[in-house]
Amino acid sequence: MRQAGRCLPEYRALKEKHSFLKLIQTPELAAEVTLQPIRRFDFDAAIVFSDILVVSEALGQPFSFRDGGGVQMKFVLRSGRDIERLNVDGMIERLQYVAQTIPMIQKALGGRTALLGFAGSPWTLANFMLEGGSAREFTAAKTLFYSDRRLFIRLMEKLTSAVTEFLRMQIDAGVDAVQIFDSLGGNLAHNVFDEASGHWMTRVVSSAKDRVPVIVFSKGTNGNWEALAKTGAHVLSVDWTVRLADIRARLPPPIALQGNLDPALLNTTPEVVEAQVRRILEEMRGQDGHIFNLGHGVPPSAKLENIQSLVATVRSFL
Amino acid sequence: MRQAGRCLPEYRALKEKHSFLKLIQTPELAAEVTLQPIRRFDFDAAIVFSDILVVSEALGQPFSFRDGGGVQMKFVLRSGRDIERLNVDGMIERLQYVAQTIPMIQKALGGRTALLGFAGSPWTLANFMLEGGSAREFTAAKTLFYSDRRLFIRLMEKLTSAVTEFLRMQIDAGVDAVQIFDSLGGNLAHNVFDEASGHWMTRVVSSAKDRVPVIVFSKGTNGNWEALAKTGAHVLSVDWTVRLADIRARLPPPIALQGNLDPALLNTTPEVVEAQVRRILEEMRGQDGHIFNLGHGVPPSAKLENIQSLVATVRSFL
Numbered sequence: 014m015r016q017a018g019r020c021l022p023e024y025r026a027l028k029e030k031h032s033f034l035k036l037i038q039t040p041e042l043a044a045e046v047t048l049q050p051i052r053r054f055d056f057d058a059a060i061v062f063s064d065i066l067v068v069s070e071a072l073g074q075p076f077s078f079r080d081g082g083g084v085q086m087k088f089v090l091r092s093g094r095d096i097e098r099l100n101v102d103g104m105i106e107r108l109q110y111v112a113q114t115i116p117m118i119q120k121a122l123g124g125r126t127a128l129l130g131f132a133g134s135p136w137t138l139a140n141f142m143l144e145g146g147s148a149r150e151f152t153a154a155k156t157l158f159y160s161d162r163r164l165f166i167r168l169m170e171k172l173t174s175a176v177t178e179f180l181r182m183q184i185d186a187g188v189d190a191v192q193i194f195d196s197l198g199g200n201l202a203h204n205v206f207d208e209a210s211g212h213w214m215t216r217v218v219s220s221a222k223d224r225v226p227v228i229v230f231s232k233g234t235n236g237n238w239e240a241l242a243k244t245g246a247h248v249l250s251v252d253w254t255v256r257l258a259d260i261r262a263r264l265p266p267p268i269a270l271q272g273n274l275d276p277a278l279l280n281t282t283p284e285v286v287e288a289q290v291r292r293i294l295e296e297m298r299g300q301d302g303h304i305f306n307l308g309h310g311v312p313p314s315a316k317l318e319n320i321q322s323l324v325a326t327v328r329s330f331l
Numbered sequence: 332m333r334q335a336g337r338c339l340p341e342y343r344a345l346k347e348k349h350s351f352l353k354l355i356q357t358p359e360l361a362a363e364v365t366l367q368p369i370r371r372f373d374f375d376a377a378i379v380f381s382d383i384l385v386v387s388e389a390l391g392q393p394f395s396f397r398d399g400g401g402v403q404m405k406f407v408l409r410s411g412r413d414i415e416r417l418n419v420d421g422m423i424e425r426l427q428y429v430a431q432t433i434p435m436i437q438k439a440l441g442g443r444t445a446l447l448g449f450a451g452s453p454w455t456l457a458n459f460m461l462e463g464g465s466a467r468e469f470t471a472a473k474t475l476f477y478s479d480r481r482l483f484i485r486l487m488e489k490l491t492s493a494v495t496e497f498l499r500m501q502i503d504a505g506v507d508a509v510q511i512f513d514s515l516g517g518n519l520a521h522n523v524f525d526e527a528s529g530h531w532m533t534r535v536v537s538s539a540k541d542r543v544p545v546i547v548f549s550k551g552t553n554g555n556w557e558a559l560a561k562t563g564a565h566v567l568s569v570d571w572t573v574r575l576a577d578i579r580a581r582l583p584p585p586i587a588l589q590g591n592l593d594p595a596l597l598n599t600t601p602e603v604v605e606a607q608v609r610r611i612l613e614e615m616r617g618q619d620g621h622i623f624n625l626g627h628g629v630p631p632s633a634k635l636e637n638i639q640s641l642v643a644t645v646r647s648f649l
Contacts, residue, residue: 082467149400152595152630159599202571202593202626204610235553235572253520254553275520277470281477292522312470 018046018062019313020320021053034171037063038110044117051126053317058127058190061183063111065133069142070173071107072099076146076275089145089153096168104183105318115186127190129228130183134195135172135217143168145178151197158209173213177220186226191221192228192250199233211240218245225230232309242268253308258296261303265319269302274323277305279315282305285324290326301311336364336380337631338597338638339371351396355381356428362435364631369444369634372642376508377436379501381429381455382450383512385460386493387460389425390417394464407409407463407471414486419493423500445508447500453490453535454528461486469515476527492533495538502542509539509632510546510568515549520603527557536563546589550627560586571626579621587620592641594625597633608644 018024022044036042037119046062066076066084090096111130118128122163133141136154137175143153180191198210208216210231218227222245230250231241241249242264251260251272261270272292278286290305305327311320336342338404340509342364343355354360384402393405393468395618408414428446436446451459453471461471475483498509516528528549536545540563548568549559559567560582569578579588596604608623615621623645629638 105350150595150630152598152632155593156593156598159596161605178482199572200605204576215530233551235551236574236577237572238520254517254555256521256554259554275473277468277473278477280470280474289520312468314470 018049019318020311021049023049023053028223033037033064037067039112040113040117043110044121047114047128048121049061049117051122054320056126056324058129059122060129060192061114061118062129063131065137065196066141067108067111068132068179069102069138069173071104072101072171072175073103074099074142078228083147084141085146086144090168090306091140093164093167095311096123096164096171099171101171102180104175108179108182111179112182112329115183115188119187123313125219128188129190129192130180130186130188131192132176132179132183132217134198134210134231135169135176135182135213136194136201137197138176139165139168140197140200141158152201154197155209155243156202158205158305159242169213172264173211173216176217180217180221182281188225190226190228192230193217193246195229195231195234198231198237199235201237203236206228206234206237207240211244211258214246215242215244222247230271238263248302248304251308257293258300258304259302260296261297267305271304271306273308274306276309276312276315279307279312279319279323283318286322287326290297290323291330294327294330336367337505337628338633339367339633341367341371351382355385358428358431358435360407361428361432362439364445365432365436366439369440372638372648374444374642376447377437377440377505378447378449378510379429379432380621381448381449383514384459385420385426385429386450386490386497387456389422390419390489390493391421392460394459397464401457401465403464404460404462408486409458411482413587414482414489417489417493419489419496422493422535423496426497426500429497430500430504433501433506437505446506447508447510448504448506449500449510449512450494450497450526450535451499451529452511452547452549453487453494453517454519455513455515456490456494457483457486458515458518460464465524468618469518473519473527476523486532491534494535498535498539502539508544508546511535511564513547513549514551516549517553521554524552524555525558525561529555529562532564533562542566548589549584553649566622567621569626574614575611575621576618579615579618584620587622589622592624594627594630594633595624597630597637597641599637601636604637604640605644608641609648612645612648625632 017041043062047059051059076084079085140154141152146153201209220226226247228248229246248271250268251257251270253273254274277288361380365377369377385608394402397403412424458469462469519527521636540600546566547562563608566587568587569575571591571593575591596607
């Protein structure tokens with residue numbers, strides 16, 4: 014789901030020498046970090062080492078990481094003028110490092126492993142940019158959505174163009190599939206999910222779906238499965254708080270489902286991981302279109318023997 | 332749902348003079364803060380001004396607030412010895428300030444307004460105590476649950492006794508109903524929700540339900556509605572990410588439902604609040620057992636005219 018890197022000693026060694034931003038913005042380093050978990054675990058797919066906020070930065074709103082975790086944007090997006098200043102045309106130029114990273118990874122993968130590109134959903138980017146960084150409760154984007162719809166739409170038009178262009182760039186550069194992270198979609202009231210997030214993702218998906226498979230992950234989503242299916246995505250990622258077979262019953266094929274092991278299990282033991290992986294595989298036995306995965310990213314505290322147990326259990330399942 | 336206090340100028344004035352812990356541990360001050368939102372908005376119910384972690388503190392694990400938000404426990408609960416040291420017998424003595432606060436509030440309310448007591452669920456308390464405070468992702472309690480079930484059960488037995496006794500104390504002191512906050516129940520995989528949280532809440536509920544109505548709020552819950560109903564609670568609180576009428580269809584009366592306006596709406600305008608409150612009331616028209624409420628706590632940034640609009644819209648709805 015997300016880079017396994019943070020739990021690997023070889024990643025930590027690189028991280029001691031370079032900042033996170035240096036790692037994602039230097040093609041050789043980003044390629045190396047992308048490949049590290051593949052070398053160790055031989056997953057079926059790699060995901061480009063990056064961050065959803067590189068789009069915000071390339072639009073003119075830089076970010077950094079706070080001590081103790083969380084993101085700090087250099088300024089808060091407040092006014093129509095701030096929004097006008099976001100520069101979609103210049104963005105692609107500033108994101109060339111991603112376009113350069115992708116062929117390096119593909120060359121190393123040699124066609125044996127799929128490579129995924131990704132981007133944040135317009136709604137998720139709007140939240141970080143209007144809030145000015147991470148927050149316990151994100152409220153600024155919702156307030157704009159409910160209070161000044163015209164300005165909200167102006168921002169979403171720009172972010173939708175930006176995300177569309179960024180995914181196009183990654184597809185042109187050679188990724189095999191793309192994933193859209195709607196990390197804050199789950200914060201929305203069910204009756205406005207489509208207007209505030211789903212609608213804009215639909216536009217992003219429609220521009221990519223004829224070229225590569227598109228995966229959508231709307232974290233913590235609850236009553237919005239049908240709205241998510243309507244985006245046109247080929248695959249929906251599912252977190253661990255629901256029974257995957259229940260979602261399958263609600264959303265029949267051809268849409269595929271990806272998930273849904275609780276990532277916290279990677280802090281336990283190989284035996285516990287094996288049992289819980291088997292439970293999900295049994296639950297989905299005989300069902301088409303299931304991609305086994307975690308329900309969210311690999312925690313930095315994950316034990317390597319547990320990741321190995323996960324891979325071995327999936328590979329040996331008959 | 333939670334104290335309206337933090338958005339009130341009269342609360343902020345008190346908060347400048349006293350720390351949060353001083354406010355909740357001094358009966359006169361806690362009573363005053365409890366009454367402030369009732370004086371201003373004349374809600375149908377008040378909730379004792381307190382914090383779920385007073386139980387942890389009284390058990391011997393103090394906490395404080397970090398600069399910039401979040402809770403810091405004085406130490407991390409790590410071993411069986413740490414768990415043995417938690418002192419349930421001494422706890423009630425140390426929580427007498429809550430027992431003293433309740434009759435003061437009831438006297439001021441004069442029987443016109445219901446008073447709610449509350450406690451955190453055993454699972455939620457275990458998360459804070461094993462993690463050592465707030466965390467971006469709570470993993471320690473899950474790791475213990477999956478890796479050392481015997482020790483997990485030992486801790487949960489203690490916390491279940493503690494929460495049961497604390498609610499009994501509040502009922503003895505005169506609250507009209509109690510609410511259990513399962514704030515971290517939504518982090519659990521659906522297949523272990525009952526074992527890790529629901530089961531322990533059931534024991535807490537069963538000891539209180541014959542004396543007063545019991546409300547359970549499992550934040551971010553997703554696939555666990557039936558397990559929550561099984562706790563025996565009279566009322567389930569519902570957040571804003573689902574359609575309340577859908578949950579009603581899934582859980583027929585006599586169980587009542589409380590919710591489910593997005594609290595972020597209190598940052599918008601009275602007109603937007605009125606429209607969204609009406610939407611929920613219309614959705615539940617003709618259905619028994621609906622308590623109108625927010626889907627979570629009042630944000631500190633809530634505008635007072637929006638709370639007024641909410642109350643006026645509910646009161647005038649026919």
